[in-house]
Amino acid sequence: MRFRASIENVPTFSKIMQSIEKLSKTCTIRLTEETIRIICNTANEGGVQVWSQIRIPTIFSEYRIESNANNEITLVLATEALLHVLKSAISSPEVMVKLAKRNNVACLSFDIVTQTKQGKKVQIAHDVKIVIMKPTEAELLKEPLCPEPDVHIVLPPLQKLRTVVERLRSLSDVVGIFANGSGQLKLAIQTERIKSDTLWTGLTNPVMREPEPAEEHDHDPEEFHAVLISARSLLKFLTAHVIANTTIACICARHCIILYVYIGSVGEPGGVLTFYLPAILDEDED
Amino acid sequence: MSQEPNAISTVLSASVHDVRDLAAMLRGLSFSSAATMSIQPAGVEVMVEESRCLIGTAYISAEMFDEFQFTPEAPSESQNNEVNESQGDDLVMPSVFEIHLPSLTESLNIFGTAGGLSSAQMAKKRWSADAGSDDEPSSTTTRRSNAKIVDLNAQGRLDQFFQPQNGEVKKTSLRLSYGGSGHPLTLLLAEDATGPTTTCELATLQPEIPSKFPYNEEEILVWIIMPSIGLRDAISEFDPSCDTLTIIVDPNATQTPSLPALRLQASGVFGSTEIEYPNHKNVLETFQCQERVEFRYRLNIINKTLRALQSSFKTSLQIFPDGLLRLQFMMNTSRSKKDGAFIEFRCLALDDEA
Numbered sequence: 211m212r213f214r215a216s217i218e219n220v221p222t223f224s225k226i227m228q229s230i231e232k233l234s235k236t237c238t239i240r241l242t243e244e245t246i247r248i249i250c251n252t253a254n255e256g257g258v259q260v261w262s263q264i265r266i267p268t269i270f271s272e273y274r275i276e277s278n279a280n281n282e283i284t285l286v287l288a289t290e291a292l293l294h295v296l297k298s299a300i301s302s303p304e305v306m307v308k309l310a311k312r313n314n315v316a317c318l319s320f321d322i323v324t325q326t327k328q329g330k331k332v333q334i335a336h337d338v339k340i341v342i343m344k345p346t347e348a349e350l351l352k353e354p355l356c357p358e359p360d361v362h363i364v365l366p367p368l369q370k371l372r373t374v375v376e377r378l379r380s381l382s383d384v385v386g387i388f389a390n391g392s393g394q395l396k397l398a399i400q401t402e403r404i405k406s407d408t409l410w411t412g413l414t415n416p417v418m419r420e421p422e423p424a425e426e427h428d429h430d431p432e433e434f435h436a437v438l439i440s441a442r443s444l445l446k447f448l449t450a451h452v453i454a455n456t457t458i459a460c461i462c463a464r465h466c467i468i469l470y471v472y473i474g475s476v477g478e479p480g481g482v483l484t485f486y487l488p489a490i491l492d493e494d495e496d
Numbered sequence: 497m498s499q500e501p502n503a504i505s506t507v508l509s510a511s512v513h514d515v516r517d518l519a520a521m522l523r524g525l526s527f528s529s530a531a532t533m534s535i536q537p538a539g540v541e542v543m544v545e546e547s548r549c550l551i552g553t554a555y556i557s558a559e560m561f562d563e564f565q566f567t568p569e570a571p572s573e574s575q576n577n578e579v580n581e582s583q584g585d586d587l588v589m590p591s592v593f594e595i596h597l598p599s600l601t602e603s604l605n606i607f608g609t610a611g612g613l614s615s616a617q618m619a620k621k622r623w624s625a626d627a628g629s630d631d632e633p634s635s636t637t638t639r640r641s642n643a644k645i646v647d648l649n650a651q652g653r654l655d656q657f658f659q660p661q662n663g664e665v666k667k668t669s670l671r672l673s674y675g676g677s678g679h680p681l682t683l684l685l686a687e688d689a690t691g692p693t694t695t696c697e698l699a700t701l702q703p704e705i706p707s708k709f710p711y712n713e714e715e716i717l718v719w720i721i722m723p724s725i726g727l728r729d730a731i732s733e734f735d736p737s738c739d740t741l742t743i744i745v746d747p748n749a750t751q752t753p754s755l756p757a758l759r760l761q762a763s764g765v766f767g768s769t770e771i772e773y774p775n776h777k778n779v780l781e782t783f784q785c786q787e788r789v790e791f792r793y794r795l796n797i798i799n800k801t802l803r804a805l806q807s808s809f810k811t812s813l814q815i816f817p818d819g820l821l822r823l824q825f826m827m828n829t830s831r832s833k834k835d836g837a838f839i840e841f842r843c844l845a846l847d848d849e850a
Contacts, residue, residue: 377605407695408693
């Protein structure tokens, strides 16, 4: 089992880890010949899951991988540890990573070459402990099953959403996300003390796939589809504003909301981070 | 904005293009979660109470709004039996209700542009109900000094320039309406024509019977007017372990320049701190006091007034018999200072037996 690469794009890698770090303490990284998948699916509070797929050239160069399992390696590590290393490497021109064993413990070994103010070269080494996952276990990793979404909508800039959700979180634990086929998005809360909704209009409803002819008549574009989400989980997701270029939200009413965060343009994405936020089920649904 | 179709039945319809000033006024009272709002022809009064010994009232005049239309409700039976304290020619019943103040202040700041801390700073700070936490950066490091202290960041003036990277200073505009007793207080907020709009309905409750701390103008013992900076830097000097504030005002200082006219002494288990103000024109603008006066107050109560003090440019301090302390903070508003927007606090003194 061998893996070695040069990290070309530390800022992007760092921002991806930053988007994930608040949501999960550990993450699973699956390296293949073409892609790196970063998966957070441990049972954490809120049941939020992150599944991402990033093309190797987006982050790495001089990439070499070898294993008995179809040249794929799956490993588990602490999110914060990896983020910490990437942050310290953010301004270095040369960062190498490889699979290594130190004292019989598997780890990802990072070699960072950086310069002091005087111009002298300094080499820093970081070892992040990892646990290698057996191929049979790795095969069991599956994205959560979701029903067909009721509506797809391109979200306004996540930074803007974050400001509003920060305020809403101090007023309510639960936020309702409503979207319709006419480019409207609503974030709403309802408590004994306050009812509030914030409405965005003029957003785009992307066509994710060719619609069946029968469907077109059923759906009223003005009808809102909603899902109730934990305000804290939503706010943690919104940390992804650091990397998000375009974000598409797909609402499966009463089930979950799936958020596709595109790195780079939607047409030629360098990668996609997929966030699954489960719905909070309300007994007295209106 | 055009009138709503049911404007006739609306008790209050008001709007303002920038909520910053309104938000600043309400922030001065943010140590309390419940507030009583009184809507009158002259404007809105927001009153909070703390531990039955402090009353804070923000006077938000109708002039602070771009539009302010108040249609009094028909008085209910119980209201008819009360004596109305309004100064109008006719007996105009104000509309009074209780509201959850944090819900109101958070709503005003929904787009993060209601002033105060920038949204980035807000993200790092916990919402602190204790006004003792000094959360507005002060650029002054001078301590006790009689010299004129220039605070470049007073009232967040400098903060206005450190807004989001897009370079524009965004404003949140507000339309406020109230349908009368039993109706919620409705806020309609927007940042600009293209952006999102927020509609909030805040539950209104029957107001509690307010405490009153009456005073007689003619019985005034002390009246001092001073720039707020002098008081603000002093009070933030006090060690948090101190529990009592003693205010000593001495008219003999006018004859003896070396004697301080005003002394603030904070004392606690670990010791005491004393701040002295001589009767110089640039320290105390106005000083009226016949006899030496000394009263003690709970420092944690006085600290509740810090937030309002920090947003004000001038303070009027009055003491009445029995030590009733009346502080009036003239607030800096983005319109002219002639608006006379101010927050008033009345604080009971500690009994000597305590």
